[in-house]
Amino acid sequence: MLKKIILKNFKCFKEETEFPLGQLTLLTGINGRGKSTMLQSLLLMRQSIEHNDNAAQLVLNGSCVHLGSFHEIRNSNISREESIIFRYLYEDNIEVSNSNNFKIVGSAQYHFTENYEDDMVAQIIKIEFDNEVIGFDGNKHNSMPYKHNSVYQKNNEFNQDVHQNRFDFISGTQEEKRNSSCSLFKLLPVSGMISFENARGENIKIDSKLYKSLYFDRIHYISADRVGPQEFYFKSTLTKFPNVGSKGEFTANLLQKNKDYLVDDELCLGEDAKTLATQTEEWLNNIFDGAKVEIKSSESNILELLMNSSPSKDRFRPANIGFGYHCVLPIIVSALIAQQGEILIVENPEAHLHPKAQSRLAKFLAKVSSCGVQVFVESHSDHILNALRIAVLDKILNHEDLKILYFQQKTELPVVEIPVQPDGGIEEWPESFFDQMDKDFERLFGI
Template identity: 30%
Template sequence: MITKLSLEKFKCFDKKQDFQLSKLNLFTGLNGRGKSTVFQSLLLLSQSLIEKDNIEELFVNGNFIQLGLFEDIVFSLGENKNQIVKFYINTDEEYLQAIELGYKESSERIGKISYMKINEIDYFQTSTSIQHTEKTTGERRLSAYPKETINNFFKDYYFISADRLGPTLYEEKGNKYDFNPVGILGEHRLNVLAEDRATNNLLFDEDAGTLLEEVNKWLDYIMDGVSLEIQGVEKEISVLYLLLNNHQNKIKIKAVNSGYGYSYILSIIITALLAEKGNVVFIENPEAHLHPRAQARLTEMLCKLAMIGVQVFVETHSEHIINGTRLFYLKHKADFSYKDVSMYFFGEDFNVEKLEMDSDAQISNWPTGFFDQQEIDLAEILNLGLFK
């Protein structure tokens, strides 16, 4: 598990910005203040490892994220071409407790590694070759580093983008899986469900069944009496159809006629059930197109996912997600500590503040004017209505 992340000269963060991380990590605050940047830093490293099989070069445009050019991810690169983007990562892994990585722009305008430290060992050495003294003395080069250990640590990442696909009529069969079997946008969700594989992920109860069965348990719970079925699984059929069963009205409807909420949440549920202990899951705006009760119940799932050993990162603007997390802790104190949750608020001038939750689930430094907007609006309604 990643226990601490620090970013320096990466996108909006000029000076070193620290993030103390836990099992469940919630990032909230104003728009365009750096929440996505935290996600992108880790996804960028994972993407580079998967695409290049090493971390010696940053792969800024891939299946996870597309960030443009290297100069686009460096804080004020135009002012100083020698700026170095720095990533500091601490983990609870015995053989990978601390990682420091630095990248700078090369002559090819790509991000090349300029220094690497792992567990305080500097893997960039000054070359003093006698045969090539004039060319190599004083130059720094990367020596052998624990590549497999690094690769394994950044490999099992799942990412559900805020730009998820809405309702679709059907999906072509295939195995177009990339980093996330469901797809970054949820584009392969029906293919995954059609396989109806067994799952050992005990997020719902002690009797885990097939993936489709577990998805239906959570869908029924979160969305109040809804389940799904897949049609078109026979070999001769080339497309898959998703039907939603509304148990209250006893009707079946095609997913394309169901609204965005079902399609958006389906990708999250499937990904959560596929994730295993030690994996890392990133979810942008899980509350999208969900009513408050569904948001609260989805939060239970995310908390349970963190509780079984999957590290969860959530970007949200929903007070129902925040309060749902607090409530889950109070109900599950025996298995879930308030220290298992990290919350960060991103405010004006890119100021980042860690929200401090105590053992009573109280937050001592609740940001003024953000989650209390409802009370502010109600007070103004009363003033303009009753007391005019």
């Protein structure tokens, strides 16, 4: 799981800025203070892999975000020679065999610079890894930490071709040094196994599982700009990583083709089938107190999405159903198909929703995070915030697994973590952190 993201020289974050992360992280605060920027440090990695999983570049305009040219993402107060830095800190448990389990605690730091031949990409020039591999039995460590640190530098001989991605070893294990250079695959070095002895003197080898938190191609993303009701959807082939699309545009296709996919037992409602189709309808019904979903497929290349806001047998065209149903549908489908260890990013889940529906949707996302999916929610809704606090109170989510990041208008401290107590309480309320209702009541009633 990702434990922290650190950004430097990226858009509004000139100085090194840290973002602590939990199993569920809520990003909230003042508009234009970097919430989307933090999420873009993940989305850029995903869309770059989708564009070319063998390249060593950051694609700035792709399936998730369109950020323009390199000078638009580089902080305006730095020189052209300075690098943009993304650093990801992670912690994972890895099972090599029944008797050999390991905890990985480490970080990966990416350095990006301008590509003078293509200003629509950022070139990776260096990657630094700093890892500790700790063996354990249950909760007890059974070996001294094995440190695995390595640095990969872009091979300048290939700089004239943006698609070449040979990297030289600056430091690393003896095996890596013997290989002298490597390439990248999905933005990770293709190198050999690392080996070390455990407490019993056994030789253990670990491969790329070391970096499983950095599988950036496994990110589900639903943007704030979601598609509304459509008369029909064109049938399309699902991508290698099935997802609903950043605007939810592939939701009908995914739901129709994967309707029999079995959902995690912990997320299943009711006594009916545990399939994606059934559970999607169950959760819609739970959030809205009534919902039916049906997808009709013709012999042509058209899919029709029919819905109802009540349990009756009637089905209606999307335009005749509340807009909120269409905004929530891609979130539910994404959450139900997300696997343990994957990431789910949802922007403005509260869009077009009644407060009760917002609260129930937030509770659903908390349950999803408790099943091992790392969830990021960007929201301005106090109903979303309070529902997550109640999820802590109800033991759906451990208070240590919920991180609330408040983005404020202070250059010296742009991001503040708001601690949540085991009972869901919040003791520290910064200025402008969900206090507008109190200010309005004071103005109206003098209280």
